[in-house]
Amino acid sequence: MKYRSILMAAALAMAAAPAAQAGRGDAGNLNIIYWQAASILNPYLSGGTKDIDASALILEPLARYDENGNMVPWLVEEIPTVANGGVSEDLTTITWKIKPGIKWSDGTELTADDVVFTANYCMAPDGGCQGLAAFADVAKVEALDPLTVKITFDKPKPFPYGPFVGATTPIIQRAQFENCVGARAPECTEQNFNPIGTGPFRVVEFRANDVITMEANPNFRDPDKPHFATLTFKGGGDAAAAARAVLETGEFDYAWNLQIDPAILSQMAQGGKGTVISAFGTAVERLMVNLTNPDPALGEKRSTLEGGPHPFLTDPAVRRALSLAIDRNLLAEVGYGAAGQATCNVVPAPAIYVSTANDECLVQDIAKANAILDEAGWMPGPDGIRQKDGVRLSILYQTSTNAVRQDTQALIKQWWSEIGVETELKNIDAAVFFGGDQSSPDTFQKFYADIEMYTNLFDGTDPETYMKSWTCEEIPSPANNWLGSNMPRYCNPEYDALWAKLAATGPLEERAEIVKQLNDMLMQDGAMIPLIHRGRVSAHANSLTGIKLNTWDSEMWNVADWDRQ
Amino acid sequence: MLNYTIRRLMFTVPVLLFISFIIFLLLDLAPNDPTGNLPMTIPPEVRQQIRESLGLDQPIWVRYLLWCKQFFINEPLNIIEQWFGIQIGDGDRLRVRSWATRSPVVDLIVERMPQTLWVVGMSYVVGIIIAIPIGVISAYRQYSWFDQAGTFISMVGFSVPTFFTGVLMIVVFSVWLGWFPSIYDTTLVVEDWSSFVQQVRQMAMPVFVLALFNAAQISRFMRASMLDNLNQDYVRTARAKGLKEKTVLLVHVLRNSLIPVVTVIALNVPQVFGGAIITEQVFKVNGLGQLLIIGIQGADIPLVQTLTFIFAVLIVLFNLIADILYGILDPRIRYD
Numbered sequence: 001m002k003y004r005s006i007l008m009a010a011a012l013a014m015a016a017a018p019a020a021q022a023g024r025g026d027a028g029n030l031n032i033i034y035w036q037a038a039s040i041l042n043p044y045l046s047g048g049t050k051d052i053d054a055s056a057l058i059l060e061p062l063a064r065y066d067e068n069g070n071m072v073p074w075l076v077e078e079i080p081t082v083a084n085g086g087v088s089e090d091l092t093t094i095t096w097k098i099k100p101g102i103k104w105s106d107g108t109e110l111t112a113d114d115v116v117f118t119a120n121y122c123m124a125p126d127g128g129c130q131g132l133a134a135f136a137d138v139a140k141v142e143a144l145d146p147l148t149v150k151i152t153f154d155k156p157k158p159f160p161y162g163p164f165v166g167a168t169t170p171i172i173q174r175a176q177f178e179n180c181v182g183a184r185a186p187e188c189t190e191q192n193f194n195p196i197g198t199g200p201f202r203v204v205e206f207r208a209n210d211v212i213t214m215e216a217n218p219n220f221r222d223p224d225k226p227h228f229a230t231l232t233f234k235g236g237g238d239a240a241a242a243a244r245a246v247l248e249t250g251e252f253d254y255a256w257n258l259q260i261d262p263a264i265l266s267q268m269a270q271g272g273k274g275t276v277i278s279a280f281g282t283a284v285e286r287l288m289v290n291l292t293n294p295d296p297a298l299g300e301k302r303s304t305l306e307g308g309p310h311p312f313l314t315d316p317a318v319r320r321a322l323s324l325a326i327d328r329n330l331l332a333e334v335g336y337g338a339a340g341q342a343t344c345n346v347v348p349a350p351a352i353y354v355s356t357a358n359d360e361c362l363v364q365d366i367a368k369a370n371a372i373l374d375e376a377g378w379m380p381g382p383d384g385i386r387q388k389d390g391v392r393l394s395i396l397y398q399t400s401t402n403a404v405r406q407d408t409q410a411l412i413k414q415w416w417s418e419i420g421v422e423t424e425l426k427n428i429d430a431a432v433f434f435g436g437d438q439s440s441p442d443t444f445q446k447f448y449a450d451i452e453m454y455t456n457l458f459d460g461t462d463p464e465t466y467m468k469s470w471t472c473e474e475i476p477s478p479a480n481n482w483l484g485s486n487m488p489r490y491c492n493p494e495y496d497a498l499w500a501k502l503a504a505t506g507p508l509e510e511r512a513e514i515v516k517q518l519n520d521m522l523m524q525d526g527a528m529i530p531l532i533h534r535g536r537v538s539a540h541a542n543s544l545t546g547i548k549l550n551t552w553d554s555e556m557w558n559v560a561d562w563d564r565q
Numbered sequence: 566m567l568n569y570t571i572r573r574l575m576f577t578v579p580v581l582l583f584i585s586f587i588i589f590l591l592l593d594l595a596p597n598d599p600t601g602n603l604p605m606t607i608p609p610e611v612r613q614q615i616r617e618s619l620g621l622d623q624p625i626w627v628r629y630l631l632w633c634k635q636f637f638i639n640e641p642l643n644i645i646e647q648w649f650g651i652q653i654g655d656g657d658r659l660r661v662r663s664w665a666t667r668s669p670v671v672d673l674i675v676e677r678m679p680q681t682l683w684v685v686g687m688s689y690v691v692g693i694i695i696a697i698p699i700g701v702i703s704a705y706r707q708y709s710w711f712d713q714a715g716t717f718i719s720m721v722g723f724s725v726p727t728f729f730t731g732v733l734m735i736v737v738f739s740v741w742l743g744w745f746p747s748i749y750d751t752t753l754v755v756e757d758w759s760s761f762v763q764q765v766r767q768m769a770m771p772v773f774v775l776a777l778f779n780a781a782q783i784s785r786f787m788r789a790s791m792l793d794n795l796n797q798d799y800v801r802t803a804r805a806k807g808l809k810e811k812t813v814l815l816v817h818v819l820r821n822s823l824i825p826v827v828t829v830i831a832l833n834v835p836q837v838f839g840g841a842i843i844t845e846q847v848f849k850v851n852g853l854g855q856l857l858i859i860g861i862q863g864a865d866i867p868l869v870q871t872l873t874f875i876f877a878v879l880i881v882l883f884n885l886i887a888d889i890l891y892g893i894l895d896p897r898i899r900y901d
Contacts, residue, residue, distance in 0.1 A: 128618025435598025
């Protein structure tokens with residue numbers, strides 16, 4: 001009898017096990033490793049993606065992007081559009097309706113006041129808020145009733161989904177941050193380390209620059225989620241060590257941003273403990289072509305419009321030949337593996353914005369590149385380097401210090417030498433190159449070189465702000481303290497006019513058409529030579545399910561759905 | 566001796582002020598930017614506002630004097646308040662704040678200190694315990710197989726960098742054998758036998774890697790110092806008096822040979838506090854070394870400035886301690 005009852009109990013337990021899988025917190029502990037440690041859990045004061053991702057476990061925006069780049073309502077009933085009346089006919093206001101019954105992790109209700117406060121928090125002067133760009137053109141944010149928020153813009157906004165959509169502008173609790181606005185923001189250590197959120201997890205202990213311990217939020221709106229009771233978010237080390245911890249030793253369940261030699265990564269993946277995943281967003285590794293003269297003899301006027309045009313890169317034949325000489329598929333294979341694809345566009349995604357007009361560059365053609373240069377009158381000199389009217393095709397090519405970038409540089413130098421172009425390579429520490437130090441001559445904004453290479457991308461799915469980067473007013477120069485993102489110093493009134501048209505156009509299809517035209521203009525005028533469409537690479541343990549790697553939002557966007565088999 | 570110590574202590578004040586200024590100048594001249602790690606999608610105007618909110622638009626002497634005030638006046642006051650539970654003034658004073666975490670730097674250092682002291686300190690102790698017997702035997706049995714093997718191992722320990730031995734050990738003991746974790750769990754609390762075993766397991770590799778390095782250095786000093794003394798007249802005298810070999814070696818020779826070694830050990834103590842930057846990074850131990858490297862990577866200037874300055878204070882201090890110890894241990898040395 002006794003045996004039978006034990007057997008019965010065991011059988012019952014077995015039967016109950018799958019059902020229990022659906023409950024909150026029954027999958028135990030989730031171990032995540034970010035090789036850059038999180039420093040702060042307030043994304044508005046963060047210093048990088050690591051902090052934004054860590055806070056995405058706790059704080060949530062009104063709407064998110066899913067893994068295909070579609071907007072999904074998160075804390076709201078639906079995405080406001082002109083059709084459903086959420087966006088006004090004149091495109092100057094957007095009204096969000098919050099789902100009723102959403103609670104903060106301390107048990108209080110989320111209200112429209114919190115959303116209004118979040119906007120005021122970020123837009124407060126002296127706050128140094130890094131999400132400020134999302135609030136561009138916002139005139140005011142007001143609460144119409146406890147669950148309705150209305151955002152009014154200064155001018156018509158065909159794409160009004162800047163504030164509170166995506167990972168960079170989540171909602172923070174008014175009651176918690178009330179005394180932390182503006183210049184006081186950095187002093188609120190307690191709040192910045194332990195934000196109260198509506199997300200699936202809440203902080204138990206935060207150790208800056210090291211490890212965060214979290215537990216399931218007891219007030220999370222879905223009673224069955226998250227599946228993990230606790231979560232450890234460890235930081236530090238390097239990408240290779242993080243990959244090893246997931247793929248080889250199995251100590252961790254998820255590792256972020258594994259930008260390491262693809263050969264080493266695939267070798268580690270053979271360990272059988274984990275899986276390497278990748279997804280493509282909008283990031284493109286590209287060569288920026290300096291259309292102004294970087295000659296040191298020009299002194300202050302170096303690399304500015306006043307300094308005059310570049311001696312040879314303004315010749316379309318030279319730029320086309322440089323692009324044709326590159327074997328992008330080989331670059332992708334050598335440096336990026338699963339995380340890279342050849343591309344000829346600066347806007348590589350979402351699909352509706354992708355142009356096919358520039359696909360000539362996908363196939364390397366050295367002979368054709370040579371023919372183009374011959375035809376344009378650039379003839380090899382005594383040293384084999386092509387020249388015309390005393391100008392030699394000699395290029396200074398700079399980028400940040402990074403093993404993959406240096407491999408790419410070496411390959412491109414080789415190919416360019418085959419078409420009679422001399423290349424001098426230079427690499428600069430990333431913190432200096434991408435840092436905005438006014439006193440340094442080596443920043444990517446100053447661009448004291450002929451060609452420079454780096455990756456750029458845009459947040460979310462709308463490229464309007466991104467395309468503005470190449471309008472005349474965005475050109476970095478001493479006058480604007482080198483602040484600007486138009487590195488090629490591309491200035492074309494037609495482009496500016498077309499961009500203005502984009503900013504005033506509402507319907508998606510028409511916008512897509514204009515973006516394609518803008519992209520083609522940049523490509524055909526040779527302001528940039530795109531190389532690789534770059535993806536995100538992460539790895540997760542084989543036992544983990546529900547992961548949807550998302551490049552449009554935080555990688556942690558759907559962590560509530562993650563589970564263990 | 567007391568006069569000498571006071572004189573030296575007085576002299577350290579201008580030295581340390583000078584060092585702090587040099588560190589500040591070096592960090593300011595280094596081309597680095599706290600917004601450098603932000604995603605590329607953040608426009609340059611916003612970056613400029615972030616820099617201004619950090620006070621980077623102020624002239625350098627203003628920022629230096631502000632740091633001095635925060636570090637030399639506000640922080641000590643704060644520590645006094647915390648220790649004695651009293652309130653001085655209104656208690657609302659500016660503290661040295663890290664740019665990346667926006668929290669007081671001193672709190673970060675206090676949080677990191679235990680890990681560094683345990684791992685790096687333990688490796689130093691283990692290193693000394695291994696090194697002294699090896700040094701003594703190597704010298705006593707000079708050119709024997711033990712001496713040759715000891716020389717070989719210490720050469721390896723000394724010349725092979727820890728970022729190589731560390732990764733090698735991870736590959737062997739974590740990946741292949743699975744004996745030790747490759748990532749240090751800093752949230753582990755030792756409360757029972759199993760968590761103690763866990764703590765020992767995760768400390769084993771970083772401690773061994775560092776102990777090998779430390780032992781290599783100290784055992785060479787020990788051996789050289791023993792050899793110097795073994796050929797001295799007083800050793801021959803002791804043997805002629807018929808003392809046992811053990812007494813000659815362990816009482817007469819060892820005690821005298823330890824004098825320079827103790828100085829070397831004292832001089833290296835600041836390293837324990839400084840943390841082992843590379844080893845801590847390899848094993849993900851969240852000590853002071855790792856804090857420093859993260860600060861450097863993120864251009865967190867207040868953090869780097871404060872940490873390097875504290876290291877400078879320790880180095881100056883332990884130099885003084887080593888000098889005084891030398892005077893105490895060796896009656897032939899007198900400073901006054």
